[in-house]
Every structure is written in structure tokens, then in C-alpha cells.
Amino acid sequence: MAWWLMKSEPDVYGIHHLQAEGTTLWDGIRNYQARNFMRAMEIGDRAFFYHSNASPPGIVGLMEVVETGLVDPSQFDAASKYFDPASKPEAPRWDCVRLAYRATFPTMLSLEALREAFSVEDLPVVRRGNRLSILPVSDASAARLFRLLGVEPDA
DNA sequence: GCCAACGTTGGC
DNA sequence: GCCAACGTTGGC
Numbered sequence A: 001m002a003w004w005l006m007k008s009e010p011d012v013y014g015i016h017h018l019q020a021e022g023t024t025l026w027d028g029i030r031n032y033q034a035r036n037f038m039r040a041m042e043i044g045d046r047a048f049f050y051h052s053n054a055s056p057p058g059i060v061g062l063m064e065v066v067e068t069g070l071v072d073p074s075q076f077d078a079a080s081k082y083f084d085p086a087s088k089p090e091a092p093r094w095d096c097v098r099l100a101y102r103a104t105f106p107t108m109l110s111l112e113a114l115r116e117a118f119s120v121e122d123l124p125v126v127r128r129g130n131r132l133s134i135l136p137v138s139d140a141s142a143a144r145l146f147r148l149l150g151v152e153p154d155a
Numbered sequence B, C: 001g002c003c004a005a006c007g008t009t010g011g012c
Helices: A015-021 A032-040 A111-117 A139-149
Strands: A003-008 A023-025 A046-051 A058-071 A095-110 A134-137
Touching (some): A015 A023, A015 A046, A015 A095, A032 A095, A046 A095, A046 A139, A058 A111, A095 A139, A111 A139
Parallel strands (some): A003 A046
16 A cells, blocks of 8 residues: 655645545646556555645645546546546546545644755755656555644555 | 746745 | 746757
8 A cells, every 4th residue: 555645726726525425536737757657556545635836835635545546537628627638538648546535634744844854865845946846655654644734544 | 958937826 | 917837849
């Protein structure tokens, strides 16, 4: 079981949207590195939900991967902002996973707090200018995050 | 293959 | 609104 960190802007899709919906398709990813991380995900993997472009930005909750290897439908939708005219249905360029809501943490772990606790090597999201919206999290860093959050990993 | 221009993300 | 980071595009 692997750990991940996934960013979303709360104004667009925040932890509360996911809590209301139960599960969501993590579509619209148009960065090859982030896509490749999604391709590496397995059912049962856990992902920290990170609010980007927020004040303050930070980790707010936990998700679980419940479906993998799904074709991102938005790439074929001409009305979508994620439409990719270069992607063909017989060879889809973008895929995604389905995530289920697991928890909203009692307190958020702000980027500022993350920077105090982690080096860039241990948690690359703290690197200034980091634009990657999906990042792997090591087992050790995940354990440390839960300690900082004061919650049990299986909560 | 190089690299400048450009676009996007995201913190502040 | 600004700017750092950095991926992508296109001319050559």
C-alpha cells in the first residue's frame, strides 16, 4: 500500500465536495508526471488531500484509491476545459483514478507547518514553486504526517 | 537537438 | 498582481 499527496483547489473541488459525493473521478490531470503517478496507484492506496491556491494551503483530509486505470472522459469532451484534441479514443492519452472520501482531519496541516517539519527531500510539496499536483509520499513521511496531525493512520 | 518564448501552477 | 518554477512548443 502506497501513500500519495493530491492537490485540488478548494474553490473548484475541495474536501467538502468529496465528503458530500463519497467518491470522485480525479480527472483533468494534464501533466505526464502526475499521470504516471496515477498509473502507479493501486486499489487501497491512500492519498492526502491537499488544498492548493487556498489561504492557507495545506493538507486537510484523507482519501482512498478505489478504482484505477480509468480513461479520463474529459479529454474527449469538446465543451470541457480539459478537452485534448490530440487525444484519440483508440489511444487515450490521459487516464485517472477514482478516490473515496475517508476523513477530514480535525486540524489542517498548513504548508507553513509542513515546511517546519519536512525537508524538500522528505516531502517535495514543500519545495518553493512546486507545481506537481500529484506526489508520492514515503511510508516514513506518511507516519510523520499522522503524528503531526494527531490521528491514527487507519482513522 | 538546442533554446527562446510561452503558458500554467501556485504561493504570497 | 507578481513572480518563481518548470513543462511544452516551435523555429532553426
